[in-house]
Amino acid sequence: MSQQMRGLRDINDRAGAAWAAALERVHVARGVGRMALLLVLTFIFFAILRPGIFLNPVNLTNIGIAAPEIGLLSLAVMISMLTGGIDLSVVAMANGAAITVSSLYTAVLTSQGQAAAEQMTPLFLLAGLGVGLLLGAVNGLLISVVGITPILATLGTMQLYNGLALVWTGGVTISGAPTGLRTMGRTAVLGVPLLLLILVAAAAALAVMINRTPAGRKVQLQGANPVAARYSGISPRRTLMMTYITSGLLASLAGLLFLSRNPSASADYGSSYVLLVIVIVVLGGTNPMGGFATVLGVVLATLTLQVVSSGFTALRLSAYEYAIAQGSILIGVMVLDHVKFRRRPPRPAPPVPHEAVPTPVEH
Amino acid sequence: MSLTLARLRGPNSEGLLVAVIVVIVVAMSFASPAFFTASTFFALVRSSMVPLIFALGVLLVLISGGIDVSFLAIGIFAAYASVKWAIDGSADQGPLMVFAIAMAVGALLGLLNGVVIARFRLPTLIVTLGTQSIFKGALIAYVGSVYISAARLPASVNELSRAHVVDVRGGGYLHFMIVPVAIVAVLVALLLRRTVFGRSIYAIGGDTEAARRVGIRVVRTQILLYVLVGALAAFGGVLHVILGRNANPQSLVGTELDIIAAVVLGGASIFGGRGSVLGTVLGVVLVQLINNNLVLLGIPSTWQRAAVGMLLLLGVGVQAIAAGRARRRTVAVEQPVEPKEVLA
Numbered sequence: 001m002s003q004q005m006r007g008l009r010d011i012n013d014r015a016g017a018a019w020a021a022a023l024e025r026v027h028v029a030r031g032v033g034r035m036a037l038l039l040v041l042t043f044i045f046f047a048i049l050r051p052g053i054f055l056n057p058v059n060l061t062n063i064g065i066a067a068p069e070i071g072l073l074s075l076a077v078m079i080s081m082l083t084g085g086i087d088l089s090v091v092a093m094a095n096g097a098a099i100t101v102s103s104l105y106t107a108v109l110t111s112q113g114q115a116a117a118e119q120m121t122p123l124f125l126l127a128g129l130g131v132g133l134l135l136g137a138v139n140g141l142l143i144s145v146v147g148i149t150p151i152l153a154t155l156g157t158m159q160l161y162n163g164l165a166l167v168w169t170g171g172v173t174i175s176g177a178p179t180g181l182r183t184m185g186r187t188a189v190l191g192v193p194l195l196l197l198i199l200v201a202a203a204a205a206l207a208v209m210i211n212r213t214p215a216g217r218k219v220q221l222q223g224a225n226p227v228a229a230r231y232s233g234i235s236p237r238r239t240l241m242m243t244y245i246t247s248g249l250l251a252s253l254a255g256l257l258f259l260s261r262n263p264s265a266s267a268d269y270g271s272s273y274v275l276l277v278i279v280i281v282v283l284g285g286t287n288p289m290g291g292f293a294t295v296l297g298v299v300l301a302t303l304t305l306q307v308v309s310s311g312f313t314a315l316r317l318s319a320y321e322y323a324i325a326q327g328s329i330l331i332g333v334m335v336l337d338h339v340k341f342r343r344r345p346p347r348p349a350p351p352v353p354h355e356a357v358p359t360p361v362e363h
Numbered sequence: 364m365s366l367t368l369a370r371l372r373g374p375n376s377e378g379l380l381v382a383v384i385v386v387i388v389v390a391m392s393f394a395s396p397a398f399f400t401a402s403t404f405f406a407l408v409r410s411s412m413v414p415l416i417f418a419l420g421v422l423l424v425l426i427s428g429g430i431d432v433s434f435l436a437i438g439i440f441a442a443y444a445s446v447k448w449a450i451d452g453s454a455d456q457g458p459l460m461v462f463a464i465a466m467a468v469g470a471l472l473g474l475l476n477g478v479v480i481a482r483f484r485l486p487t488l489i490v491t492l493g494t495q496s497i498f499k500g501a502l503i504a505y506v507g508s509v510y511i512s513a514a515r516l517p518a519s520v521n522e523l524s525r526a527h528v529v530d531v532r533g534g535g536y537l538h539f540m541i542v543p544v545a546i547v548a549v550l551v552a553l554l555l556r557r558t559v560f561g562r563s564i565y566a567i568g569g570d571t572e573a574a575r576r577v578g579i580r581v582v583r584t585q586i587l588l589y590v591l592v593g594a595l596a597a598f599g600g601v602l603h604v605i606l607g608r609n610a611n612p613q614s615l616v617g618t619e620l621d622i623i624a625a626v627v628l629g630g631a632s633i634f635g636g637r638g639s640v641l642g643t644v645l646g647v648v649l650v651q652l653i654n655n656n657l658v659l660l661g662i663p664s665t666w667q668r669a670a671v672g673m674l675l676l677l678g679v680g681v682q683a684i685a686a687g688r689a690r691r692r693t694v695a696v697e698q699p700v701e702p703k704e705v706l707a
Contacts, residue, residue, distance in 0.1 A: 088620070142676065147683040151430075152633055155620055156676035163669025171665055271617060275432070275492050288486050320508075323500030330493040331479060338483045 034333075035284060035300035042304055046311030053314040061193060063306050065185070065261065068199035069094075071302040072254035073273060074280040075206055076247040078298045081281055082210070083223040083243050084290025085143065085150030090251040091273045092161035093135045097128035097255030098265035099165055099174065106176040121178040129252050135161055136248015137241070144240035158274075165267035177263035185260030195257055199299070202253060206246075207295040219243055223290025279330050280305055305329075376630045376682070380645040383674075387652055395659040402535030403656065411651045412544045413606060414622055415644060416599035419551045420592040421626045422643045426555070427588055428568035428635025429487030430623070433476060435615040436498035437593050438600030441469040444506050445601065446610045449517045457519045458605075465597040472498060473593015477586035499616050511610040524605045540602060547598065552640035564588060568635025624675045625650045649674070 046054045053059060073090045080087035104124045109117040135157070142153040187194040210216035221229040222239045230236060258269060282288060283305070284298035305326065312322040391398040417434055424431040445465035449456060472494070479490050513521060526539035555561040563584045566574040575581050604610045629646025631638030653674070654667050662670070 142680065146680050147687045148676070148679050149633060149683070152627060152679045153676070155624060155627070156672050156679060158620065159624060159672030159675060160669055161672075163666065163672050166668055167663070167665045274620075275495070278489070278492060279496075282489055288489060318504055320500040320502075320504040323496045324504065325500075327493040327496030327500065330496075331485075331490060334485050334489060334493075335479070335483050338485065 032285065032294055032297045032300065035297050035304060039300050039304040039307065042307050042311065046307065046314060050311070050314040054311055057191075059310055059314065061188070061191075063303070063310050064193040064196040066310075067302050067306040068193075068195040069254045069257040069261070069270075070273065070277065070280065070306070071199045071299055072202060072250050072257065073277045074284070074298050074302055075203060075295065076250035076254070077277050078281045078284070078286050078293050078295070079206070079210070079219065079243055079250070080150060080154075080247050081223075081286050081288055082219055082290060082293040083240060084226070085240070085243070086154065086278075086288075087139065087244065087247045087251075088151065088154040088274055089135070089139060089158040089161055090247065090254070090277065091270050092158045092165065093132050093248050093251035094255035094258060095165050095265065095267055095269055096135055096161055097131045097252035098258045098269070099169060099267070100131045101125060101128040101178070101181070101256065101259055102174055102176050102263075102265040103168070105178050106174070109176065118179055121180045124178060125181070125256060128256055129249060132248040132250075132252020132255070133245055134248070136245040136251070139248065140241035140244035143244060144237040162267055169265075169267055171267065173264050173266035175264040177259040177265075181256065181260045182263055185257075195260065198253075198257070199302075202250065203295050203299050206250070209246075210293075210295065215239075215242060220291065223287075223292075225291070276305070276326070279326060283330060283333060376678075377639065377642045377645060380629065380642065380649060384645065384649055384652065387649075391656055391659050394661065398656060398659050401531045405529075405531075405535040405537050407648070407651055407655055408541055409538050409606065410655060411647050412538070412540060413599055413603045414625060414651065415647045416544060416547060416602055417596060417622045418626050418629070418643050418647050419548060419640065420595040420599070421623055422629075422631055422638050422640065423551070423555075423564065423588060423592050423595075424487070425623075425626060425631045425633060426568045426635060426638045427564045427585065428571065429480065430633070431476070431487065431491045431589075431592060432619045432623075433472075433491040433495035433498060434592060434596040434599075435617075435619050435622070436495040436502070437469050437472045438596040438603065439612060439615040440472060440498045440502045440506070440600070441465040441593075441597030442600030442604045443502060443511075443610050443612045444468055445597075446511060446516065446520065446604055447507050449520070450511070450515060458517075458523045461517065461520060462598065462601055465601045466594040467597075469593040469595070469597025469600070470590045471593070473589045473591070473596070474586065476593065477589030480589065481582040481585035495616070495619075503612050506612070508612055510612075513608040516604075516608065516610065520605060521608070524608050538606070540605060544602070547595070548640055548644065551595075555640065560584065560587065565636055568632075568637075570636075621650070621671075624671065628675055628678050 073094060076090045076093075077087050101124045104127055105117055105121070108120055108124075139154055139157055142148050142157065143150050146153075148156075184194055189197060208216075210219060218229065218234045218239045219242070221232065221234060222236060222243075226236060229239070255265075259265060280301045281293075281298055284294065284301035286293035286298065308325055308329070309322050312318075312325065388398075397403070417438065420434050421431060424434075442465050445461050445468060448464060449461050476491060476494050479485060479494070480487050513524075516524075523539065527536040528539050528541060529537040553561075555564070563574065563579045566577070566579055567581055567584060571581060600615070603615060607614075625646040626638070626643050627633060627646070628649060629638070629642035629644070631642065650671055653670050657667055657670060658664050
């Protein structure tokens with residue numbers, strides 16, 4: 001009996017995996033194509049309306065400098081969403097890294113002088129990334145070992161990390177950043193800001209990891225079908241742990257970019273980023289239920305929102321009108337998706353929120 | 364023995380919360396004689412009122428299986444708009460009118476949430492993220508961006524903000540608004556426990572498909588729910604204006620997760636189907652107790668946020684471990700795999 005059961009279960013799992021893979025392909029193509037189109041359209045739109053301001057090299061450079069930190073935070077949330085979770089603590093982790101680097105630098109600067117501080121900069125940067133790794137590991141532990149739901153665990157750690165940062169800085173903005181880091185923020189290679197290249201490099205590395213390595217496959221399967229993942233011998237603990245550590249590392253890299261743009265750090269920096277980043281990740285074609293996400297889609301979504309933001313500034317519209325546009329784009333894209341999907345009723349839904357998952361009807 | 368323990372603990376760990384609150388109160392009383400006074404108590408009540416009203420709205424949404432992050436945007440939108448219209452209008456219509464207009468506006472904004480969520484079956488977190496952005500942007504871009512100080516608030520609203528129920532000489536006062544707040548809390552509790560609508564919300568949050576099959580009109584109930592939550596948020600917004608004696612369109616938005624944390628601490632399940640008004644009240648009180656009085660224990664006030672985060676993690680951690688144990692106990696009869704967790 002158990003033999004037969006196992007056989008059946010095997011077939012079932014294999015069918016499940018194949019189904020997930022098929023769904024994934026459809027979803028991936030759509031997310032990227034849609035975002036690329038949207039990016040080009042918005043760019044052309046603003047370029048025609050305000051060519052003088054919008055196409056100005058300074059403006060384009062500003063887009064390239066402001067986008068990377070948000071892009072990295074988005075990638076950090078994306079990988080957690082890929083496993084069906086979410087990471088609300090990314091901004092707190094980024095600030096933690098920025099505060100660490102800034103205060104280490106200032107401490108060495110005052111005690112041993114400028115030269116020593118500059119010399120030890122690589123160490124500080126490593127310490128910053130180490131903070132991201134550590135905080136990400138705490139998230140991973142809470143989620144995979146203690147078994148807290150990701151949204152709750154990271155809601156709690158967001159408060160905790162942010163609270164600890166407040167304690168550390170005493171609630172004020174601390175200033176000071178390694179000169180090397182600040183130079184990096186101003187450097188451009190062939191007209192392209194170095195920060196943007198960092199985002200591209202990090203995104204490419206993440207894409208390779210997700211799509212070309214066994215670890216990445218495990219992350220995808222964990223999100224697409226945790227049951228199948230477990231029966232395939234994938235340890236959910238190890239997968240989730242790795243996911244949240246990666247998320248922490250990406251977030252801390254974003255924290256270093258905060259510092260390179262502006263040589264000060266505070267616990268409150270970018271508090272509005274949390275929600276913005278989720279908007280970007282979802283726009284980029286990531287399924288909030290897990291299983292599907294593309295790095296390229298998320299990067300394109302980041303650039304699109306940045307283009308819209310700077311285009312609105314060029315049109316002399318306020319940040320609040322940009323907020324309206326941001327919300328409308330998000331809901332518009334979701335509703336369009338839904339309408340499109342409704343026109344083809346025979347295809348079962350990719351898992352939408354649990355209240356909407358239709359139960360299969362037996363005929 | 365374990366049965367009485369379970370009863371003491373309450374269906375949503377309310378007993379546990381009471382115990383934690385008592386421990387903190389005792390610790391604070393020992394640490395500082397200044398703590399156990401009427402003025403501390405009144406201050407606690409005063410600071411809990413606004414978060415409580417918002418928390419009740421969050422509770423309703425959580426029970427239905429959703430997450431709302433737009434309630435503060437609705438609250439400040441409705442409150443600021445109605446106060447501004449009251450100032451621009453010719454005659455001071457009184458605070459009741461301000462409340463009525465604000466709640467109508469809130470209900471309308473809630474209707475928008477409800478229609479998009481229920482009609483298009485979209486994830487509630489994503490939809491309310493979008494509407495939050497739209498509401499906040501529309502408020503400041505089109506309704507008004509100017510800070511309205513106490514001097515410019517309608518006279519009747521100003522008067523209400525100075526009304527006290529109990530006034531202990533030299534020992535603080537109990538603000539009048541506690542009366543409507545208490546009434547609202549009781550009404551929400553009755554709504555959840557005694558009405559078909561309230562039970563439907565639990566049913567939808569527990570299992571939407573099952574709710575649909577027993578004949579609950581899911582779409583209509585959800586839309587009505589978000590309308591109600593919108594009105595509740597508007598009430599909280601006006602309360603915030605009255606207690607703070609100013610209307611600032613930039614305030615409130617951004618602290619949604621703090622309120623959600625208090626509700627979750629109060630035992631509501633993020634997956635829907637579970638939660639109580641009593642637990643929510645206790646959760647809010649616990650957070651405010653820590654926020655207001657940590658200093659008395661000799662802990663600097665910068666630790667507030669970290670302490671609340673710690674407490675939240677502890678609370679959900681204990682719940683998760685307990686749930687894990689319960690699952691392991693049923694392994695013999697069920698598949699040893701937990702259902703995929705859903706983010707709504």
